[in-house]
Amino acid sequence: MQYAGQRLVVTIITLWAIATLTFFMMRAVPGGPFSAEKELPPAVLANLEARYHLDWPLWRQYLDYLYRTAVWDLGPSFTYPNRTVNDIVRDGFRVSAALGALAIAVALVAGIGVGVAAALYHARWPDRLAMFAATMGISIPNFILSGLLIYVFAYHLRWLPAGLWGKPAQAVMPTLALAALPTAVIARLVRSNMLEVLRQDFITVCQAKGLSPARVVFVHALRSAVLPVITYLGPLAAGVLTGSFVVENIFAIPGLGKYFVQSVTNRDYSVIMGVTMFYSALLVVANVLVDLAYRLVDPRIRL
Amino acid sequence: MAYGGWRWFWRRFRRAGGAALVSAVVVVAALGGCGAPGSSGDGGAAGGDEQVLNDNIGSEPPTLDPALMTDLTSFQIVNSVMEGLTRIGPDGVEPGMAETWDISDDQLTYTFHLRDAVWQNGDPVTANDFVYAWLRVLNPETAAPYAYQLYYIKNAEAYNSGELTDPAQVGVKALDEKTLQVTLEAPTPYFLSLTAFPTLMPVHQATVESNPNWAGEATTYVGNGPFKIAEWVHDSHIDLVKSDTYWDKDTVRLEKMHIVMVNEGSTAETMFANGDLDSNGNLNPQDVPQLLASGEAKTSPMISVTSIYFNTKKEPFDDPRVRKAFTLALDRKAIVEQILKGGQKPALAFVPFGIPNPVSGKDFREEAGDYFTDADVETARRLLAEAGYPNGQGFPKVTYLYNDNDTNRALAEAYQQMWKQNLGVQVELQSMEWKVFLETQRQGNYDLSRGNWVGDYLDPMTFLDLWVTGGGNNRIGWSNPEYDRLIAEAKATSDQEIRFRNMHEAERILMDEMAIGPIFFGVNVYQEKPYVKGVFRTALGTTDYKWAYIEGKGQ
Numbered sequence: 001m002q003y004a005g006q007r008l009v010v011t012i013i014t015l016w017a018i019a020t021l022t023f024f025m026m027r028a029v030p031g032g033p034f035s036a037e038k039e040l041p042p043a044v045l046a047n048l049e050a051r052y053h054l055d056w057p058l059w060r061q062y063l064d065y066l067y068r069t070a071v072w073d074l075g076p077s078f079t080y081p082n083r084t085v086n087d088i089v090r091d092g093f094r095v096s097a098a099l100g101a102l103a104i105a106v107a108l109v110a111g112i113g114v115g116v117a118a119a120l121y122h123a124r125w126p127d128r129l130a131m132f133a134a135t136m137g138i139s140i141p142n143f144i145l146s147g148l149l150i151y152v153f154a155y156h157l158r159w160l161p162a163g164l165w166g167k168p169a170q171a172v173m174p175t176l177a178l179a180a181l182p183t184a185v186i187a188r189l190v191r192s193n194m195l196e197v198l199r200q201d202f203i204t205v206c207q208a209k210g211l212s213p214a215r216v217v218f219v220h221a222l223r224s225a226v227l228p229v230i231t232y233l234g235p236l237a238a239g240v241l242t243g244s245f246v247v248e249n250i251f252a253i254p255g256l257g258k259y260f261v262q263s264v265t266n267r268d269y270s271v272i273m274g275v276t277m278f279y280s281a282l283l284v285v286a287n288v289l290v291d292l293a294y295r296l297v298d299p300r301i302r303l
Numbered sequence: 304m305a306y307g308g309w310r311w312f313w314r315r316f317r318r319a320g321g322a323a324l325v326s327a328v329v330v331v332a333a334l335g336g337c338g339a340p341g342s343s344g345d346g347g348a349a350g351g352d353e354q355v356l357n358d359n360i361g362s363e364p365p366t367l368d369p370a371l372m373t374d375l376t377s378f379q380i381v382n383s384v385m386e387g388l389t390r391i392g393p394d395g396v397e398p399g400m401a402e403t404w405d406i407s408d409d410q411l412t413y414t415f416h417l418r419d420a421v422w423q424n425g426d427p428v429t430a431n432d433f434v435y436a437w438l439r440v441l442n443p444e445t446a447a448p449y450a451y452q453l454y455y456i457k458n459a460e461a462y463n464s465g466e467l468t469d470p471a472q473v474g475v476k477a478l479d480e481k482t483l484q485v486t487l488e489a490p491t492p493y494f495l496s497l498t499a500f501p502t503l504m505p506v507h508q509a510t511v512e513s514n515p516n517w518a519g520e521a522t523t524y525v526g527n528g529p530f531k532i533a534e535w536v537h538d539s540h541i542d543l544v545k546s547d548t549y550w551d552k553d554t555v556r557l558e559k560m561h562i563v564m565v566n567e568g569s570t571a572e573t574m575f576a577n578g579d580l581d582s583n584g585n586l587n588p589q590d591v592p593q594l595l596a597s598g599e600a601k602t603s604p605m606i607s608v609t610s611i612y613f614n615t616k617k618e619p620f621d622d623p624r625v626r627k628a629f630t631l632a633l634d635r636k637a638i639v640e641q642i643l644k645g646g647q648k649p650a651l652a653f654v655p656f657g658i659p660n661p662v663s664g665k666d667f668r669e670e671a672g673d674y675f676t677d678a679d680v681e682t683a684r685r686l687l688a689e690a691g692y693p694n695g696q697g698f699p700k701v702t703y704l705y706n707d708n709d710t711n712r713a714l715a716e717a718y719q720q721m722w723k724q725n726l727g728v729q730v731e732l733q734s735m736e737w738k739v740f741l742e743t744q745r746q747g748n749y750d751l752s753r754g755n756w757v758g759d760y761l762d763p764m765t766f767l768d769l770w771v772t773g774g775g776n777n778r779i780g781w782s783n784p785e786y787d788r789l790i791a792e793a794k795a796t797s798d799q800e801i802r803f804r805n806m807h808e809a810e811r812i813l814m815d816e817m818a819i820g821p822i823f824f825g826v827n828v829y830q831e832k833p834y835v836k837g838v839f840r841t842a843l844g845t846t847d848y849k850w851a852y853i854e855g856k857g858q
Contacts, residue, residue: 038776091538092538150569254539
C-alpha cells in the first residue's frame, strides 16, 4: 500500500515535470502557430492571439494549461480549428493502439516461437536461420521494410492494398512492418535465456523425474526464459505506440503517430501538449504494469 | 517490368542508405508465404462509365469552415461543397449563387442578384446569408486568418481590427431576400473573382450558431455546392455525393467522389498504378521527373515563383550590382532541366505566366517579356568587379538560408557551385526547420535566402504589392518611392489600362534593382487516368470537379 502511494506521488511529479518542460521548451522554439510564408496583417494576428489566449502573460498561460491538462480538456487544435485535442487523441489513439496491439501480439507469438525453436536446435541450421532472420529484423529500418512490402505485395503481386485502414487486409503489411523489429529482439532474448535455463539443475531434475520434453520446455523452462521479455514489454509497447509514425505515414493509417511530429512542425501548441501528456501518462502507467506483471511471473521479486 | 518498378524500389533503398539490400531480399523470401489474398480494389471494374472518382488530396483538410480555412487542401473540398457569389470556371468568372450583378460607374458599388438556390437542408440561400458570413469573418472574435481577403470592402479592416464596433457600417447589405449590395473602399477590378474565394463563401446561419464545430463533421455540415459530404473519416477519407439540391445539378455528372488522404507520395503512386486511384495530387517529388517522362504524371500551370531573396539592408547585397551579379550568374535552364525536372519554367522576371491583361487580352508575362538573360556570366562578372569585388576577391563571407528539404538542398548546392564557378565567390549554406526559417527570414537575419510566393488571385498585383515599403511580406527590406507610388496609383484606379501600365513599370523597377533574384515559375503536378475528363485546375493551385466526369473507363 505504501509502495502504491509512493508510486502515485512519483508519477504525479514526473508528469508535472514533463508538462512544465514541454510547455517552456515549446515556447522557447522560434516561430509560432500562425507564422507562415504569407504574413498575417497585425490586426488578424492580434485577433488570433486573443482567441487562443496567446496574448496572456506566460505564467497565466502556464497555469491555465496545467489546469486544463489536469482536467483533460485541452481545447481546440490550432491547425484543425473544428477539432478538439481530446477528439484528435481519442480517434488517433484508437487506431494506433489497434495497430500496436496487433504488432505486439505478432511479435510475442512469433518471437517466442522462433526463440524457443532456435534454442532447442542450438547451433544447427534452424538456429542459424532464425538468428540470421533476427539480425535482419533488427537491422532493416521499418520504412524500408514497408516500402519493400508495398512493392512486392501491393504493386507487383497485387495481393494486398497499398494503404489506408479499416479492412483486415489493410492491416497485414503495417503489422508486419511494425512487428519485425520486436519479433527479432524477442527471438534473441528468448533464445539466449532459454539456452541458459536449459543448462540449469532444475531442468535436469525435471527431466530425471520423467516429465515430457514439451512440459519441461514450455512449462518450466519457458517460464524463466520469458522474464526478460516481460521487462521488454514496457519499452516495446512504448516504442510501438510512439514509433509507429513512419509506418502509419507510409500506409496512410489515421493514427496518432503523425501528430507527434506534425504538431511540432505546425507549432500546434495544444496538440503538442495533448499528445505529449497522453503518451507520458501511458508510458508511466505501462511501466507500473510491467513491474506488477514481473511480480506475478516471479514471486521471488519484491517491489 | 512495367512502371520502372525496380527503379522505384532502388530509389527507396538509396534514400535509406542502401545497406540493407541483401538482408531485405532474404526477409521478403521468408515473408513470401504470409500475404493473404486481399482486396486491392481493382477487381470488379465497372463495365460502363460509373460516375465515381477516386482521388487523393494527401492530407486531412484542417477545416471546411470557409471563414477559417487558409490552405489548398481545404479549398479543394470546399469548392465542391460550397459556392460563393461567383465560381471560377474554364471560361473565367461564372455566375454562382449570384445570377447577375450590376457595377456602379465608379466601380465602388456591386449589386448582386441572387438566384433561387437552396442550402442542402432545403432552406433558401438569401442575401442575408452572405451578410452574416462576411461579418462573421470580419468579427474579431471569429479570428479568421484570411479576414484580410475582405479588406477591399468599405470599413471591413476597421471592423476587423476593432477600430469600428458597429458591423452595420461595413459595406455589405441585404437590400432584400435576393439582393446583396457591396460597397468597396477602392475600385478593385478583380473583386468578382474574389467573390469565388472560399473566405467569401456564404454559411448557413442557424447551423453555425447551433454548433461552433459544425464544419468538422459530415453529419453537421450544411453546404450549397454541387456535392454533399456523405462521410468524413478524419485523416482517412471524405466521400462526396452529387447534391440533388444544387441549382446547376444538370451540369454535374459525377455521382460520387471518394477522396483519400494518403500523404506518402510513393504509396499514392502505387495506388494510382494499381487502379485504386483515378487521380492523385500528391506525388513524391523524387519520382516526378520519371513519372513526367513516362507520361504517367501531368503538369498544369500555377502562378508561383521561387526566388532568391537578398537582404537589401545589409552589405554586400545593399548594392544592386552585387544582387544583379548573383542573379545573372545562375543557369536556370540547367537548374530546371537537370535538378528539378518537374516541368518548371526558368524565371527571367518576377510575375509568372498565366495572368491575362484584360485590356490587351495578352498574358502579362508574355507582354513584358524577359528582363535579363539567363546565365549571363560575363555581365555578372563585370558587375561584381564594378561593385569592388573583381573575380570575387575581397567578397565578405555570406550565407544562403533555406528551409530543409531534398529539393531546397539540391537547389542550394547548385547555386553555391554556380556562384563559386562563375563569380569566384564562396557562399556558405545553412538549412533550418520550416518555422525557424520563417522567423529568421522575417527578422531579416540573413544575407541570402530562399523565397517562394504563390498568388492569391489572378492579377499581377498579388505578386507586385509584396515589395511596397514596409509591406508585411517584404522580408528583403527593399524600398523604392517610385515603386510605391506606381503600386498605390494602380490600387486606387479602376482604369485597367493605367493599372497594367503601372504594374509593368513597377516590375521593370524591381528587376532593374534586382531586389529579388527570380529562379523559376512553378507548376502543379498530378496524376490522372485518361478516362477522367473535365477536371478544372486553376492557376492558383485549386481543383474544381463541378464539370468532371468519367468516360471510357471500361474500355
